[in-house]
Amino acid sequence: MAGIEIRNLRKHFGDLHAVDGVTLSIHDGEFLVLLGSSGSGKTTLLRMIAGLERPTSGEIHIGDQRVDGDVPPRARGIAMVFQSYALYPHRTVFQNIAFPLEASRTPRKQIEEKVRWAAELFSISRYLDRYPRQLSGGERQRVALCRALVRDPKVFLLDEPLANLDAKLRNTARDDLKRFQRRIKTTTVYVTHDQVEAMGLGDRIVVMERGKVRQIGTPQEVYEEPVDTFVATFVGQPPMNLLEARDPALPGRTLLGFRPEHFLPKGVFGPSDDTRPFRFAVRRVEYLGSDRYVYGSVVEAGAAPGEVTIIAKLPATIALPIPEGETHEFAVPRRALRYFDADTGLKRAP
Amino acid sequence: MKRVALYAAALGFVVFAGFPFYWMLITAFKQNRDLYVGASVTSHVPWIFNDPPTLDHVKLLFGQTDFPRWVLNTLVVVVAVAVITVAVAVPAGYSLARLVGRWGEGLGMGIFFTYLIPPTLLFVPFSRLVSLLGLQDSLGALILIYPTITIPFCTWLVMGFLRSVPWDIEEQAMIDGYSRLAVILKVAPRLIVPGILTVVVFTFTLVLQEFVYALTFISSVDKMTVSLGVPIALVRGDVYHWGALMAAALFTSIPLAIVYNAFMDRFIQGFTMGAVKG
Known part of the structure; x- marks a missing residue:
């Protein structure tokens, strides 16, 4: 359990300022959504929190640990779900979920217990012996969430995990995700370009544009009291x-x-x-x-x-x-x- | 109707692909008087056995030439070159695709260009090098020289292949508890398997057909590879021992064709399927 503090974070790729001075405080247990169109810097921000991208300048604190320097992803106490789910193709569902536990040298018996518990939670116990290619999109997404869960991370990082699901499935998956997060109360950072997802899931929403934060607030604040015309027209369908x-x-x-x-x-x-x-x-x-x-x-x-x-x-x-x-x-x-x-x-x- | 057309087309391709093998097969087992018939004899049908088949050419190939020895030499060279190529080209391609970032592309192109330098320009400096190392007239010369063709090409091949394999899985492994080194050693190889197979296949192809370097650096008959030994031993002056030549071609190409087909399935299967959206 930990909050995240981000101070004046920047990431430049040459002339492109992907993240341009973001300061953000994410509370312990909060579900925070980074909302923005493609190129707004939301994914880059998430990847810097994960340690997959090194910041040009600025600070990131997870809990009371400063991580923006040389702390590798595995030591940050995070779990991440990619848009593609990034399941290991040559491992069964069970082995996929067990992977982070094996990497941390958890005893065999404990791995077994934990995988079964997580699979139960996401109702995928039936698929434990299958390979990712034998699963549907929704099932893969749940496997990826399971794998993230078993690590007992301090923070969940989710990069558009619903984007590859069809519209009907997305609604139920969104509901599942929210109930799951309420239950385990782990700090979650969720990246999306879909404002419906953002409104439905977020305790707070961070609206980003061209590397900068435009507004931070509850879905209601962002919708009803937009701070500028960008937020006013970006959030809401049809726009303001x-x-x-x-x-x-x-x-x-x-x-x-x-x-x-x-x-x-x-x-x-x-x-x-x-x-x-x-x-x-x-x-x-x-x-x-x-x-x-x-x-x-x-x-x-x-x-x-x-x-x-x-x-x-x-x-x-x-x-x-x-x-x-x-x-x-x-x-x-x-x-x-x-x-x-x-x-x-x-x-x-x- | 559509099915009929499909099968007709498939049959066409089978005939196209199979005909060379069939031609090698009958030529290898035809008697000489069935082979060498003047073009004026219109009653002679060239693509069937007009006389009973014979083992004479096979006996010539195995009895009077060093063919088994050449096959062995070729295998030694191919395996050594394949091992060297995989050991160098796979890590090189991986780092060019994954680690160097923007530099990767330029460097990759540079490496590829070295592959385009024709061997005829290179064998003079190479022969100095080979004699300096005391490798004249030995398989070592070929094992040293062939990687200069295979490594640039295969590095480039692996690089291109890895560009199509998403990063996500390796990054996921880094988050799940592996260091970058552990990812490279334990996770990446499984994802690169089709790339490695392709490298091996290309190495086989390049080495098996190579003639110029082998001719330059090998002079003893017992050190020759198949691609060198067969034409040298079986083309005597202007006399082509077609039967034995075709027998040699047949015995080298059939196992290869089988191996290729076995691997080809694995490439097409799409190894990463299911890892990402797909």
């Missing part, structure tokens, strides 16, 4: 709408931000709700079963329709017909409005 405000009450060059699910026909709100009305020129309506996505642009008084595409997400409970090609009265509750500086992209007070 951003619109230049033409409001004399606001400072110049302010962007209004609001989530598509808050942008609803005016009739939905009661007369006592404090809302900001918009005239919404609807271009297209997308029917998605549980929701309707309405695409269009906002028409400000006395101006041509805006160029920016605005999306409204209407739950199926709102049955109001929305004809395409017409302009409708929409509104956003004022408490759901966010304000950003148009030049820096940073959040600002209304």
Whole structure:
């Protein structure tokens, strides 16, 4: 059991600053998700924690041990699950799970017990004699998790472990993973580019972009109070709408931000709700079963329709017909409005 | 219908691949008067036995030449060269692919280019070296020289092969408790097995067909390899002992073909399958 402290960590590959001054404190027992698109530096950060990549500068502490220098991966008390699962192809499932125990010269009998216990936990006891190539993607993923578990690591490092599973399996695997982590309460760092995974799994999310941390917070904080327009548009599907405000009450060059699910026909709100009305020129309506996505642009008084595409997400409970090609009265509750500086992209007070 | 076409195509390939062997086989056992028939005799069918088969050519090959000795010499050279090549090229290819990073590629290309230098340019300096070491007219000369062809090529081959084997498994082993050295010694070899087999096969091929160096450095009949001894002993002036030549070719190529086929299955099987997504 240990937390992780990362101080001003950098990794440069030539001119490329893959990780560019990250400072991060991961609590003991926490499930922390590193979220970012490819090239954001999230995997490099994880690999530096694992000891597979040597930092250009900065510090990494796992528990009370400083590890950024010459501490090899095996001495860091970590377990890692790769995106590919990296199972040893010529070893059976049992031998795969037993591998880290054999490497640490655990007595034969204890290995046996521990492997069976872990296999039981992940319901793969039936496959212990099979080879990795005889398993499905989901089974391989569980073998990889088992192998990580038997080491009793201080920290779990998971690099997109669900990325190779099909969509249906991913949901159950996500649930399994979360329940498993709650149960063993080991500090976990999880890398993903999938914001649904990040929101669903993380106690906290670290949003990364081009080697820098943009925001650290609970899923709710990241979603509801994004610190800048990058986070606002990266997290959430569809992304947050951003619109230049033409409001004399606001400072110049302010962007209004609001989530598509808050942008609803005016009739939905009661007369006592404090809302900001918009005239919404609807271009297209997308029917998605549980929701309707309405695409269009906002028409400000006395101006041509805006160029920016605005999306409204209407739950199926709102049955109001929305004809395409017409302009409708929409509104956003004022408490759901966010304000950003148009030049820096940073959040600002209304 | 599709099946018929498939089998027809397969049959075509079998005939294509099998015909040389068939030709060697019948030539090796034909009587001379069945072999040397003037082109004007149109009634003669060349691809069947017109006269009963004979063992004369085989007897000539084994009785009047040092063929068994050459096979043995060839085996000695091939095994020694294969061992040297694997011992040098596999670690070299591994480190070029894994450890040197960006330098690896350039260095690998450089090594490959040395393979492109033609032997005709090299045997003059090599002969100085060979005589300096007192290895003239001995198998040692070939065992020393052949790795200069096989090592660059095989290093490059292993490097290319390892690029296709993901790092993940070795990194996983480092996290699971192995040092880098232990990974190289205990984990990596299992992953490189198909690469090593390929190196061995290429070494066999390169050494078996090599003629120029063998001709340059070997002069005693009892030190010759098959590729040198057979043409020298069985082509006398302008007389080709086709029967015995084909018998020699047959006896060397059949075991090889069997060995190749046995290994080929293992390459195609895809050894790393199941280790990563696949």
